[in-house]
Structure formats: structure tokens, C-alpha cells
Amino acid sequence: MKAIGTTGKSIHDFIEFELKKPELKAHDILVKVDGVSVNPVDTKIRNGLKNDLVEPKVLGWDGIGTVVEIGEAVTLFQVGDYVFWAGDVTRSGSNSEFQAVDERIVALAPKNLTAAEAVAMPLTSLTAYELLFEKLEITDNMNGKSILIINGAGGVGSVATQMAKNAGLTVIATASNQRAIDWVTHFGADFTVNHHQDLVEQVRGLGFEFVDYILILNAVLQHIAASCELIAPQGRIANIVEPGEAINLDKLAHKSASFSFEWMFTKSAFMTTDLQSQHEILTKISQWLDCGALKTTLTENLGAVSTDNIRKAHEMIEQGRTIGKIVLCQ
Amino acid sequence: MKAIGTTGKSIHDFIEFELKKPELKAHDILVKVDGVSVNPVDTKIRNGLKNDLVEPKVLGWDGIGTVVEIGEAVTLFQVGDYVFWAGDVTRSGSNSEFQAVDERIVALAPKNLTAAEAVAMPLTSLTAYELLFEKLEITDNMNGKSILIINGAGGVGSVATQMAKNAGLTVIATASNQRAIDWVTHFGADFTVNHHQDLVEQVRGLGFEFVDYILILNAVLQHIAASCELIAPQGRIANIVEPGEAINLDKLAHKSASFSFEWMFTKSAFMTTDLQSQHEILTKISQWLDCGALKTTLTENLGAVSTDNIRKAHEMIEQGRTIGKIVLCQ
Structure with missing residues (x-):
């Protein structure tokens, strides 16, 4: 599958490359990614990388897309569901064609929002x-x-x-x-x-x-x-x-x-016993977005998930004056 | 009434003196004090005093005794009740013949413990x-x-x-x-x-x-x-x-x-809206002591509330090797 990763900490290190489709763990779902958002955690992790990585690091900790495969223990979703998630900072991110995510940190995406409006929200x-x-x-x-x-x-x-x-x-x-x-x-x-x-x-x-x-x-x-x-x-x-x-x-x-x-990756990084609370919270957030109790904070959709657009989003975040959220969603 | 106060920060500054019986605020009860305990807060406050105080500072933040008068808004206690309390660090302490205490931070004393065993416990x-x-x-x-x-x-x-x-x-x-x-x-x-x-x-x-x-x-x-x-x-x-x-x-x-x-005087010092929770907590503690779910931590009863005994208790606490609690209770 196609993925976009970075081989180092420079904003010019993003490359598109071929990555093996992930194998699913028991609680994983495989999602075909439609869009991502970019958060300060992306630039922070990029800046902490070593240079000249052999395996490019795939960033992206917000995604939206369609479930195409499920792990053997999955009970919360089925193939065809349209879902959104923030993900797990210890695993490969959402800047790729497909992503494996633990079902316990995923929810059905809101129905009344565009994918771009929705993917701005999980993290x-x-x-x-x-x-x-x-x-x-x-x-x-x-x-x-x-x-x-x-x-x-x-x-x-x-x-x-x-x-x-x-x-x-x-x-x-x-x-x-x-x-x-x-x-x-x-x-x-x-x-x-x-x-x-x-x-x-x-x-x-x-x-x-x-x-x-x-x-x-x-x-x-x-x-x-x-x-x-x-x-x-x-x-x-x-x-x-x-x-x-x-x-x-x-x-x-x-x-x-x-x-x-508060660090929203604590539950997945340490696999805490309340991991599935993120599924429940994100489900509530999806419902709040659908009924208008919560409005999207999307301010800018840069379009396709491409090396150029990811670089541009990182630049905007590093300038430190962004309001609301930047997404990449075609 | 008789009271024991300190005119300064030295351990030799304790004196017995005549103090005007306190006037009751609406929620105050007046208690005839039978015994007190000595806590690190006593030595800490003494060490923060100025010297040559005209009005000696009355320490003591644990007391036990009999209600002898009640303020006009009091509903939790009546004259004759046997009560214990830690008190309020912004007011005069328990090292005196009588003490005025807000009813909302007082509870009925346990029935199955001696006064010395009980007064070790509130703070x-x-x-x-x-x-x-x-x-x-x-x-x-x-x-x-x-x-x-x-x-x-x-x-x-x-x-x-x-x-x-x-x-x-x-x-x-x-x-x-x-x-x-x-x-x-x-x-x-x-x-x-x-x-x-x-x-x-x-x-x-x-x-x-x-x-x-x-x-x-x-x-x-x-x-x-x-x-x-x-x-x-x-x-x-x-x-x-x-x-x-x-x-x-x-x-x-x-x-x-x-x-x-955590500072147990926060509620009384700031008169927080949950002040009365200390009456409820102390009531529960009294019940736990009566049924044996909680054991007294009394280790030493030095006897009467006197200048000599208060000085001795301060010395013991300042040596920093006390285990459990020191009380003064005849």
C-alpha cells in the first residue's frame, strides 16, 4: 500500500513509499483512510526523530475511513462501517492508504458532517x-x-x-x-x-x-x-x-x-484497563457532532494526503498561530 | 476562663493566662474542654509567631468535651452532648477551659473509647x-x-x-x-x-x-x-x-x-460551601472508632493541659521521631 512517512526531523524529509499492509491483531480493524488531520503531536514527534531512518516514520493521529477487514476478536464494528479515530502514538499513523487500529479506540463517524469536518475532531x-x-x-x-x-x-x-x-x-x-x-x-x-x-x-x-x-x-x-x-x-x-x-x-x-x-495517548500506550472508554467517549462526541451540540473546529482543508500537503500543514502548525484544525481530505 | 497560650516562638514562651470567654457566632457551640492532642501544626504555627505577643496565641487543634452553650443557628448539637473536633486554624485553639467551635466541623465523640483515645483522632x-x-x-x-x-x-x-x-x-x-x-x-x-x-x-x-x-x-x-x-x-x-x-x-x-x-483546614479557612462535610466525615470516624473499624493511634497521654505538658509535647514532636499521637487529657 502507499504511505507517506518521514526519514528524519526536517520538514523536507517527507516521502511517499510502499509499505506492507499491516497484519491485524485480534482487536484491530483495518480501515481504508479517506482523510487525516494534523496536530501539534505530529510536529513534536517529527522533531524528536533521528535522521536517515531506513523505515520512514508514518505520522498522522486522526483518521476517517471505511472498515475493510476485522481482527478475530472484533465485536464493535463490521466491514463497511464508516469510522473515525485518533489512534495510538506507539503504532504507525494515519498518513497511509490503510491503517490498522484497535477497535476499542474507534467510533462510528458522525453522519451529518463531511469527512473533512469530522476528521478534524477525534484527537x-x-x-x-x-x-x-x-x-x-x-x-x-x-x-x-x-x-x-x-x-x-x-x-x-x-x-x-x-x-x-x-x-x-x-x-x-x-x-x-x-x-x-x-x-x-x-x-x-x-x-x-x-x-x-x-x-x-x-x-x-x-x-x-x-x-x-x-x-x-x-x-x-x-x-x-x-x-x-x-x-x-x-x-x-x-x-x-x-x-x-x-x-x-x-x-x-x-x-x-x-x-x-492529561495525555490522550496514555490509555493506548499503557493498554490501561479502561482503554475502551475512548470508544465510548468518541461515540458520544460523534453523537454530539451529529446533533449540533458540538461544532467542528475545522478551519483549513488542504486537500489530498500528499507529501506537499503534509509538509504545508507542518509548517502552519510550527508557525504557532493556527486557529482550529487543519485537515487533509479530498 | 483559664487558657494556655504562647507569647512567642520559643518553647519556653507558654503561659497560663486569663482569657475572655468567647462570644458565640450563630453556628458556634461552646465546649468545656476535657482534653486535647498535639500535632505538627502546633509546632509549625508556634515557629511562625512573632515574639513578645501582647495577646498570647492559644494553640491546640484537637479537642474533646461537653457542649455547654449553643449559638442561635445551631441544629446539630444540644447542651450536654459529648463531642470532639479538630477545629479551625484561623481561630483560637483548644488549649483553654472553653472553646467556641463551628458546629459544622464537630461530631459526637465515640462512646466506646476513653477521652484520651478519642481526642488523638480528629485532625x-x-x-x-x-x-x-x-x-x-x-x-x-x-x-x-x-x-x-x-x-x-x-x-x-x-x-x-x-x-x-x-x-x-x-x-x-x-x-x-x-x-x-x-x-x-x-x-x-x-x-x-x-x-x-x-x-x-x-x-x-x-x-x-x-x-x-x-x-x-x-x-x-x-x-x-x-x-x-x-x-x-x-x-x-x-x-x-x-x-x-x-x-x-x-x-x-x-x-x-x-x-x-490536602490541608484539612482549607474548608474552615475559606468557609467553603462543603464545610459541613467535616461534621459528616468526623461522625463516620466516630462510628468507625466505636465499632473497631478504626483503632486509636494514641501512644502517649501526658496528663493535664498545663504549660509544662504542652511544652513537653512540643519538644517530642520537634524531635521528629514520634509514632502515633500525643494527647493531654486528665
């Missing part, structure tokens, strides 16, 4: 859902509670803003320019503040001494002090960024507050 | 309960899950070990000498390891690649690296020590693990 939606419902442990009825979403206009922030609003939370999203402010407001943010300015002063200026929940979705070292200051007694902070150095959490001590990490 | 039990059930969110049926309790023989550790065992957890408690090993084993620890030696190596040597939960009850800077290494994917660490400097939590990132602080 960011799984992350946002696990952040809010598993780490912060919000429920469906959070009226009167508040959340600060740092980097509200990014891929995860755009979904988290919608889910938080649907749960009844008052959402303060950070956005640093007019386009981002319009974007997060469109998705339901009640207030916006600028993460390049003093967050404590701005949030307090809106009348919030504390916020009940905080999501840190980028630049954790820059935002940790303000987050510890602003979090309410018994409040919860969740973060998707590895700090890379020590962080001072002293201000959480007398508030009995918590700091959680 | 450490509330801390252990909130750590396990509110921060780690364990349930009543944790069979197959494991917890590492760092400083298992201390006041909080001795209670947490019992509660964790009752919930079905496999308990690995740290203890650094034979007396401490015997003590934690008596309270149900399945395994002991020595916190002065390599914790990762010892826990792995017992056959645990990871543990599901970790309590850090002292020396967080010394134990944080091992804790981040040993915690399971999606595991939870809870800690009662303010680190005082930045800590490196990077190893939690790919495991989607969490780090929570």
Missing part, C-alpha cells in the same frame, strides 16, 4: 473530554462554576470551550488577537482575556477572585504562577504540556487544590 | 479521610489496587493505613525502624519499605512496577522523584506538605497522573 475532542470529565471531573450541571481555558482558540481549547459551556460552566477563554477572540466567542466563551498580559489582573478585573477550574493548554511555565494564584480553594488545574523543568505549586497547598496531567 | 483522621476519599477518590472496594504511604507510622499515616486496608487496598507503608515497622504492621500494612533507602528499588523489589496511589506525608522534596516514577498510568499522588520550592513532575505527563494537595 482534540478526546483530549478535551478527558481533561474536563476525567481530570477536572466536571458533571453535566455546573451552573455557577467557572473555568479559565488558557489558549482557548487552539485545537483542544476550541472543543473544551464548547463542552464546558454545554455543561453550564462560565467560560473565560484566553485569546490574544481579534480573530482568536471572535473564534472562542463563536464557540461560547463568556469572557476573553489575553494570555500575553497579566492573567490574574484581567480575571480579577472581570469580577472573579478565583475560578473553580483551569485548563493549561500551552506554555505551562509561563502560566503556572497565575494559575496557582487564580484557582479556587479545592479547585482543579489540568494541563496537557510537559513542563520540562520544575514548577512551583506552593500556592495550591493551603487551598487543597490539584494539578493533573 | 489526623479528617486529613487521612480527605486524602483518600476526596483527593485520591478511593471507594469502599479497591481490591487489586495498591497504595504507597510515605511516613506510614506518623499520625496521619497510621490512620490512612487503616482506612486504606478497610477499603481493600494493598498497603505499602514506609517505616524506618523496627518500632515503626511493628506499628504500621499492627495497623494492617501489607508491606513496609524504608524511606531512608531507595523507594523505587524497594517497591519494585516487592513486585510492584507501579502503585495506583501514593500519599506523601512528609519530606516531599526527598520523595517526589520516586513518587513520580512509581505512580501508575492515570494514578494519583496526594501530599500534605508545602514543598517550599519548585518540584519536577515531568514523569507524570505521559502517565496522565495527578498531584493533589
